[in-house]
Amino acid sequence: MLNKQLVKLQSLLVWGQEKLSPKQFIFLSSVLVGITAAFAVILLKAFAHSVYSFATYINGILKLSFINSVLPVIGILLTVLIIKKVLGGKIEKGTSQILYAVARKGSIIPKKQMYAQVITSSLTVGLGGSAGLESPIVVTGAAFGSNYAQQFNLSYQDRTLLIGCGVAAGIAAAFNAPIAGVLFAIEVLLVDVTIAAFTPIMIAAATGTLVSTIVLNENILLSFKQKQTFDYHNIPFYVLLGLFTGLIAVYYSRKFLKTEHFFAGLKYGIYKKALIGSVILGLMIFVLPTLFGEGYESIKTLADKNPGELMANTLFADYSNNSWVLLVFVGLSMMLKAFASGITLGSGGNGGNFAPSLFLGSYAGYFFSKFLNLTGLTNLPVSNFAMVGMAGILSGLFHAPLTAIFLIAEITGGYDLIIPLMIVASISFAISKRFEKHSLDVKGLIKKGNVFTSNKDTNILWTLNIEDIIDKGYTSLLPDESSAKLADLIAHSNQVIFAVVSPEKDLLGIIYFNDIREIIFSDFTTRYATVKELMVTPTEVVVEQDTMETVMHKFETSGKVYLPVLKNSKYYGFIAKADALEAYRDKLRAMAFE
Numbered sequence: 001m002l003n004k005q006l007v008k009l010q011s012l013l014v015w016g017q018e019k020l021s022p023k024q025f026i027f028l029s030s031v032l033v034g035i036t037a038a039f040a041v042i043l044l045k046a047f048a049h050s051v052y053s054f055a056t057y058i059n060g061i062l063k064l065s066f067i068n069s070v071l072p073v074i075g076i077l078l079t080v081l082i083i084k085k086v087l088g089g090k091i092e093k094g095t096s097q098i099l100y101a102v103a104r105k106g107s108i109i110p111k112k113q114m115y116a117q118v119i120t121s122s123l124t125v126g127l128g129g130s131a132g133l134e135s136p137i138v139v140t141g142a143a144f145g146s147n148y149a150q151q152f153n154l155s156y157q158d159r160t161l162l163i164g165c166g167v168a169a170g171i172a173a174a175f176n177a178p179i180a181g182v183l184f185a186i187e188v189l190l191v192d193v194t195i196a197a198f199t200p201i202m203i204a205a206a207t208g209t210l211v212s213t214i215v216l217n218e219n220i221l222l223s224f225k226q227k228q229t230f231d232y233h234n235i236p237f238y239v240l241l242g243l244f245t246g247l248i249a250v251y252y253s254r255k256f257l258k259t260e261h262f263f264a265g266l267k268y269g270i271y272k273k274a275l276i277g278s279v280i281l282g283l284m285i286f287v288l289p290t291l292f293g294e295g296y297e298s299i300k301t302l303a304d305k306n307p308g309e310l311m312a313n314t315l316f317a318d319y320s321n322n323s324w325v326l327l328v329f330v331g332l333s334m335m336l337k338a339f340a341s342g343i344t345l346g347s348g349g350n351g352g353n354f355a356p357s358l359f360l361g362s363y364a365g366y367f368f369s370k371f372l373n374l375t376g377l378t379n380l381p382v383s384n385f386a387m388v389g390m391a392g393i394l395s396g397l398f399h400a401p402l403t404a405i406f407l408i409a410e411i412t413g414g415y416d417l418i419i420p421l422m423i424v425a426s427i428s429f430a431i432s433k434r435f436e437k438h439s440l441d442v443k444g445l446i447k448k449g450n451v452f453t454s455n456k457d458t459n460i461l462w463t464l465n466i467e468d469i470i471d472k473g474y475t476s477l478l479p480d481e482s483s484a485k486l487a488d489l490i491a492h493s494n495q496v497i498f499a500v501v502s503p504e505k506d507l508l509g510i511i512y513f514n515d516i517r518e519i520i521f522s523d524f525t526t527r528y529a530t531v532k533e534l535m536v537t538p539t540e541v542v543v544e545q546d547t548m549e550t551v552m553h554k555f556e557t558s559g560k561v562y563l564p565v566l567k568n569s570k571y572y573g574f575i576a577k578a579d580a581l582e583a584y585r586d587k588l589r590a591m592a593f594e
Contacts, residue, residue: 135352
């Protein structure tokens with residue numbers, strides 16, 4: 001029955017594509033992608049909230065966080081099992097795969113990402129893994145957009161645009177924050193889009209928000225009602241908070257990646273690795289239950305009037321009224337979050353860093369303001385600093401200050417804190433950028449050897465295959481051959497560059513016709529000079545592992561229009577700059593229509 005309905009819908013859309021203008025069809029498509037992304041949010045968020053409520057209920061009976069420690073072990077083991085048995089043994093994690101798909105894969109995202117992220121992240125995070133659901137939501141939305149575009153044979157630009165629609169709708173639905181959804185899609189993932197792309201992305205974000213608002217209970221989403229009026233006298237402290245969150249963002253980024261890499265690299269079977277990692281995580285959650293799951297419920301508690309409830313049903317329950325113990329508890333949760341998230345993902349779980357960044361920011365803001373208050377130096381509004389701190393960490397980790405500012409403004413129900421949000425987010429971004437050139441997602445790509453840039457020209461160059469541009473038809477010379485042979489070759493061919501090689505094909509030097517033009521045809525030169533005397537050492541050499549971006553850089557630094565190529569350290573041929581540029585233009589034209 002469902003298949004028949006889907007076939008009817010597809011037929012209707014095909015008819016619509018024929019009757020509507022391309023722009024109108026994109027607008028319609030943005031609505032449909034927004035709806036599907038929103039339902040992915042609803043499924044994931046509802047499941048995660050149900051598990052958290054169940055664990056809280058059991059803890060209330062047992063008076064100890066025992067169940068919180070068991071559920072993540074089950075969740076990560078089930079995730080690994082699903083990946084192994086259902087998803088072919090591998091799944092890409094994090095929003096970095098969207099960056100890679102747009103830059104290197106023509107905005108083609110595998111079909112399995114439309115369901116793989118939902119299944120695996122719901123098991124990992126829903127059952128208590130210390131990660132977030134937003135990255136899987138974003139990837140799912142992007143996969144819907146990409147595969148929808150492929151289904152209707154849309155161009156690369158339209159595929160990319162619908163990826164942005166899925167991303168924006170996912171974030172918007174997850175937080176009831178349409179502006180933040182649009183900004184995240186453009187600021188973090190699709191930095192090369194044009195102004196014309198804003199309209200469908202805004203339509204998708206508004207659609208996602210509307211569907212989420214209608215279906216999901218507001219209590220499931222991250223939202224705040226407790227905040228105090230902004231006092232401009234606190235501006236110096238917000239500046240310090242920006243510095244603090246910037247440094248904490250750098251700390252998290254480095255520790256998370258090291259921890260994830262360590263566990264991912266353990267030489268054990270996937271189930272043993274998952275068991276080891278999840279048990280360690282379970283022990284951490286046993287001591288600090290705040291590390292359980294997304295952590296949004298604890299963020300709400302922290303921003304409330306009675307944050308001591310965080311320690312209820314924990315080993316520290318007897319000290320819930322002691323402000324200094326609570327501060328230490330919050331500080332430990334803050335510092336260990338990077339390790340908990342790294343273990344969750346490195347041992348086999350699936351999730352992202354969006355929710356951990358908000359968790360970390362809230363705890364950092366609380367810790368900073370509460371510490372100053374306890375010392376008696378000032379009396380800061382702790383709830384405000386907890387909320388503004390989220391913008392600081394989000395901006396620092398993802399290098400997305402606009403997204404951070406407007407997301408927190410939207411989830412707090414207004415723009416009363418817009419000035420401190422701008423101060424903290426911009427300072428944190430500057431500090432993070434000073435120590436970390438790339439955002440957390442881009443760093444993950446670089447660690448895998450996939451250098452990413454938002455420069456469209458560079459990304460196109462990365463898609464070109466050097467082998468297709470190398471000319472292997474150039475005649476080479478031996479060093480002891482006479483210049484008379486060289487003069488004869490020049491006179492009877494169009495070749496203007498010659499490689500001088502050993503009998504074993506080792507590259508010894510290069511002869512450029514323009515360099516010897518004035519002497520090559522003289523009687524003295526042709527009679528007495530050898531090729532070795534006319535050659536020069538090449539300033540740049542291309543090797544088979546080089547990318548086209550590297551090749552173009554070598555053209556620029558050498559000032560040459562031909563570069564020799566080595567394969568297995570032996571002379572292989574030449575690359576002409578004109579051929580490389582022509583290949584770039586061909587690819588650019590193809591992307592406009594494919």
